[in-house]
Structure formats: C-alpha cells, structure tokens
Amino acid sequence: MAARRSTDEMRDRVVLGEFGVRNVHTTDFPGNYPGYDDAWDQRRFEEAFRVDVIREEEDTLEFDMVGIDAAIANAFRRILLAEVPTMAVEKVFVYNNTSIVQDEILAHRLGLIPIRADPRLFEYRNQGDQEGTEIDTLQFQLKIKCKRNPQAAKESSDPDELYFNHKVYSKHMTWVPLGNQTDLFPDADFRPVHDDILIALLRPGQEIDVLMHCVKGIGKDHAKFSPVATASYRLLPDITLLQPIEDEAAETLQKCFSPGVIEIQNVNGKKVARVANARLDTFSREVFRHEGLKNLVRLARVRNHYIFTVESTGILPPDVLVSEAIKILMGKCQRFLNELDSVPME
Amino acid sequence: MAGTGSGAGTGTALETVQADGTEGSCVTFVLHDEDHTLGNSLRYMVMKNPDVEFCGYCITHPSESKINFRIQTRGALPAVEPFRKGLNDLMGVCQHVLNTFERSVKEFRAQKEEEMQ
Numbered sequence: 510m511a512a513r514r515s516t517d518e519m520r521d522r523v524v525l526g527e528f529g530v531r532n533v534h535t536t537d538f539p540g541n542y543p544g545y546d547d548a549w550d551q552r553r554f555e556e557a558f559r560v561d562v563i564r565e566e567e568d569t570l571e572f573d574m575v576g577i578d579a580a581i582a583n584a585f586r587r588i589l590l591a592e593v594p595t596m597a598v599e600k601v602f603v604y605n606n607t608s609i610v611q612d613e614i615l616a617h618r619l620g621l622i623p624i625r626a627d628p629r630l631f632e633y634r635n636q637g638d639q640e641g642t643e644i645d646t647l648q649f650q651l652k653i654k655c656k657r658n659p660q661a662a663k664e665s666s667d668p669d670e671l672y673f674n675h676k677v678y679s680k681h682m683t684w685v686p687l688g689n690q691t692d693l694f695p696d697a698d699f700r701p702v703h704d705d706i707l708i709a710l711l712r713p714g715q716e717i718d719v720l721m722h723c724v725k726g727i728g729k730d731h732a733k734f735s736p737v738a739t740a741s742y743r744l745l746p747d748i749t750l751l752q753p754i755e756d757e758a759a760e761t762l763q764k765c766f767s768p769g770v771i772e773i774q775n776v777n778g779k780k781v782a783r784v785a786n787a788r789l790d791t792f793s794r795e796v797f798r799h800e801g802l803k804n805l806v807r808l809a810r811v812r813n814h815y816i817f818t819v820e821s822t823g824i825l826p827p828d829v830l831v832s833e834a835i836k837i838l839m840g841k842c843q844r845f846l847n848e849l850d851s852v853p854m855e
Numbered sequence: 856m857a858g859t860g861s862g863a864g865t866g867t868a869l870e871t872v873q874a875d876g877t878e879g880s881c882v883t884f885v886l887h888d889e890d891h892t893l894g895n896s897l898r899y900m901v902m903k904n905p906d907v908e909f910c911g912y913c914i915t916h917p918s919e920s921k922i923n924f925r926i927q928t929r930g931a932l933p934a935v936e937p938f939r940k941g942l943n944d945l946m947g948v949c950q951h952v953l954n955t956f957e958r959s960v961k962e963f964r965a966q967k968e969e970e971m972q
Binding site: 584 | 867868869886889891892893895896897898899900902903904905935938939942943944945946947948949950951952953955956957958959960962963964967
C-alpha cells in the first residue's frame, strides 16, 4: 500500500524539498511502472482533461488546464510569446525629423507601439518586397509641429501653456489607407491600442514628419510582434500536513504561508491548523526555516494542473490569443504530416 | 554510411537520416525551422507509444533552427509509423484542448451574464 502511494506521488506530484526539487520529470511512459497502462489513449485523456476559466478581465485571462503534460502546456506558452502573429511598425520613412530624438531611436520607439489591427485580416509580406501591397501593409502617418503659444502668460514656465503640440503621443498617428483598403475595411479603425504613449518631446520650431509601414510578424523575429504582455503558467500547489499541528505551532505555520492558505480551527478547545486554500500560496519555503515544522509539512505541486495567466497587449483579446496559439501548434503538426505524405518514404 | 531521404523541391522542412542496414526501425528526422515548442511536445506523444524503444530530440546548434528527432522502434516496425502517429495524436490533443477551452470560455461568460442579471 505504501509502495503504491509512493509511486502515485512520484507520478503526479513534484515535491519541493528543503534543498531541492524531486520528481521533476514526467515518468509515466509505457513500461516505466509495472501495473500501470501508460500508453496514449485519447479517450482517457479526454475524460480526465478539463479547462476552468477563473477570471476574465479586459486584457487578462486566468484559466486552469488540468490533465495535460508539461511539454504541451509549455508549447502553448512558447507559442503565445513568440509565434502568434501581430501587426507592428516595421519601416519608418523619415521625411523630416528636427526633434532631439534621433531617427533610429524614434523608429525603434514607433516599432514598439502596439497597433490595434487584427492580424488575421492581413498576409505576411513576401520576402524581398520593398514597397508592400495593400493586403500586407498598413500605413500610418505622424506629422506634428511644435509652435509657441502667443497667448501664454509672460512669466509662465509651464510647457503645457507655453507651447502647442510639445508632447508627441501615439494618438497623433493617423491611418493612411493604401489602395483599396477603404473598401476592404470599411468599418475599420486602425490605430495604436493606447492613445497616451509618449513618443517624443518637441520645442517650438521642431517637427516630426514620418510615414510608417506596419507589417505582420511574429515574436520570434522581433519582440515588438509579441501579442502578450506576458503569458505564464504555474503548477497548482499541494500542501499536506503530515501530522496534526496545534496551538502555537499552528499560529507559526499560518504565518509561514501566504494569507488564506492555512486556517486555524477551534477543535475541542484546541487550535488546529488546516489547509484551506493551497492555490493562493507562492511557496516562499518559509516553513523550512522552522526546525519544529519542517518535517511536518509536505510541499508539492500537482504535476498536470496548470494555472495559466495570459495578459494581452490589447491587440487581440486573450481568449482569442490562446485559441490562435493552439491552432498554430496544430498547423505545425499538419505541416509535417503533409511532408510525410508528399514524399514517399522508404 | 548514412542514407539521406528528403523531399523534392526547395526548402523542405523534413529530412530523414538513417544508417544502412537498419531496415528503417531507427531513423533520425531533421525538422527545419523548429525548436523545443514542437520538439518536446512531439517527443512526449511519441514516448507514449509502447512500440517505441527510444525517442529523443536535440537542437544541433542554437544558431540554426533545426532539431534532430530520433525514433527507435522495437522489432521491425518502421520508425515513420510512430512519428506519424505522434503527429496525429498531438493534433488530436490540440483539437480537444481547443474545443474544451472555447466551450469553457463560453460557459464562463454565460455564467457571468446570469450573475449580472
């Protein structure tokens, strides 16, 4: 019985010891454990797999994926960061830049501005194509000149009062339709996601006149194309009390974990500690610093329960991003299946 | 001596390398433009196949985006079979994850609507 329990622990928990982490790698492959059938079974996977959405805000999505392996969850995370395409400024044609921000710095900043344009409506630009066509390029213009305000008070030193247009914001970028884009996208409103991104500062007489071409790209090429502020996951914590912990020890135990994880109940007049919500814990391992408590608690993580947090930059809603990421992984598999079928393998 | 098989045409994504005299039961696939994203997930799916004796992948050099994906099978099964099965299984997993995820998001939003009313 104990042997069975310890193999179960080896199979589904990652244990955090005082000085190291045990059972890190997935070991449930066919042949590793006698008595377990670990061959891939789609039906068994489908029965055990579930997705629970915990929290959805405008640009953030927190959801749980239960019953999947690290390799695949990590693949989704990597694709969200680096392979879901977006539109971003790639080429900046500088007609006039008399500001103190150098051309290349200005171009770099413009590239990092997230552009609200659904990348699925556009194609990738062909390699070697310098001008771009209307199906793969979005054109923006930034034309702004700083002037002195003649009505300003004599002694004022507030730049907002003294000058017009001294701060160049992303709201000053305007979309210039190419070719038949007005017909292709009649209701479209292509603009930066945020209006209040400060691009440059000007003083009277300085002006910026640039034309920008946005193309479709992926985060692997340049981080400006990444659609997520970040996408990360953590495994569900699993805290087990190996022995009942009471009174003062219970109070100390409660302070060792994040608030809400351990609750103290009154049982027969004694204070007894109980794990209320292990999910809230951030595993600071404070409990290992207390000699009396460190052997009474087992800190572990559930190996196949992933708590994903996806924060979008605002270009696409986070649930669309996750769906696109899954489709991209399918596309990769399909590409190799097509290769296998098109080439006769001996 | 190694025999190389590759597709006709330029820029194929998949090549195979196998030693003579092994009858196709141990093959190294060279996958171009791939990295740990597909490599590790495909390795997991192929390892779940009981006919596979060995499966591993490596990135030959970090400056080149290609992986060597090796499969050795028990018996005389050609290594292409577990490779194909792994790809199909991975597609099946993704399809199911996509359906489950979209359904969960829809249910979550419907539940929020009900709570608002």
